[in-house]
Amino acid sequence: MRGDVLAPPVPVPGPVVRTVLGWAGVVVLWEVVARTALAGTRLIGTPTAMVAAAVEHAPLYGRALGVTLGEAAWGFLWGNLAAVLLAGLVAVLPFLERMVLRVALVVFCLPLVALGPILRVVFGFSDGPQITLAALAVYYTTLVPLLVGLRAVPAVWTDLVASYGRGRSSRWCGCARGPRCPTWRPGCRSPSRRRSSGRWSASSPGPSAAWAS
């Protein structure tokens, strides 16, 4: 009796199958809508047309993607490096925290669209602006959790390190490691997410070339 109630009459597909079916449904719906209701409006392309274009211009897209990912990776590296160095500075000279955070926030909030042309003038024709923008997109989200993690270090731990005659820098290495790391990891986010929005494609030849084509 119980078994009858609990056993489903129709086997339910597993979670992976359900996910695949769901996405396939969305793509089919997209294709159908683009070909019927929105046909001729040039509002959205169909998935099949996009795949065809991607295959046809594979070398171009591949090159653009490589450039974008490369710049994003450099930006990620520089942005996180800057955040770690700034947090280290604050750890050694805590009175700098307010200033560092404020300047960091202001720089982070500058509209990227406005920064792009300035960086282009500063860097000339190079990858500099793209890498800088990618770095700017990530450093703040690393810096803030790092500082929060540092502040979470209980005073008694720093006292402990100090009681053995060690300075501020070993406090940073010795006891900040624990609370710092868990908050740091989610702070490192991908700069390419920002990039793919195409918000500042005007100032970045790599993806904009791919976008325009």
Add this chain to the structure above:
Amino acid sequence: MSPPAERTAPQVACAGVTKTFDGRGGGVQALAGIDLVLRPGGLTALVGPSGCGKSTLLRIIAGLEQPSGGSVLVDGAAPGALRARGEIAVAFQDASLLPWRTVEANVALALRLARRPSAPEKVARLIRTVGLEGFESARPAQLSGGMRQRAAIARCLVTEPRLLLLDEPFGAVDELTRRRLNLELPPIWQGSPTTALLVTHSIPEAVLLADEVIVMSARPGRIAARVSVDIERPRRARHLHTAEFHALVDQVGDLLGVDRDTEPVAV
């Protein structure tokens, strides 16, 4: 490093130490004119009502806090000199184990911080002495409060400090274990030239361990009385039952009680 100094227990002298913490309402005076000399090579116990500045005084002696007035001299110099050589160990009132390290690694951390060579056998021996055998690889979160305190004591002793500052090290330990540690731990450092200061709320513990008991008055902390304890060493459980011991416990208790009556703590 500095050979002659290492063989003698450090002289610790506080002269007219005052401490006022700045605060919004004008600040808190924690200590008012403390004159104190710790017995070199002995153990001085500090008792007094909660909030009278015992921890503050201990931190000042460790050089972790600067006095507002007066001076603290350890072997004639600021405490920083001894601290820089890694020859001070402090058992803090709050648990200070690093939660991501095992008990063993927490104890060994002191050696690293004091720039000493690692000594796994000594670490293991001390962990056994404080009764944490079998918990070497446990994290602090897996221990009880008293077990954590015992691990912290092991960490304090592993560097063989010349100045040992213990701030209520057995506060969360049960009575029986506390008595056992009271009897077993002091011999570990009493063979070596170590000057020790023990802050405690337990009068019997103070009398059992100390060569001198300092009684502090309520805030702002002053030294209300000094009681010399001349019970022979090594001290054993049987000393707890002597008339001499009970007389001293009563004497310190009276001194604390009298003080509470004359200087009530403002609420």
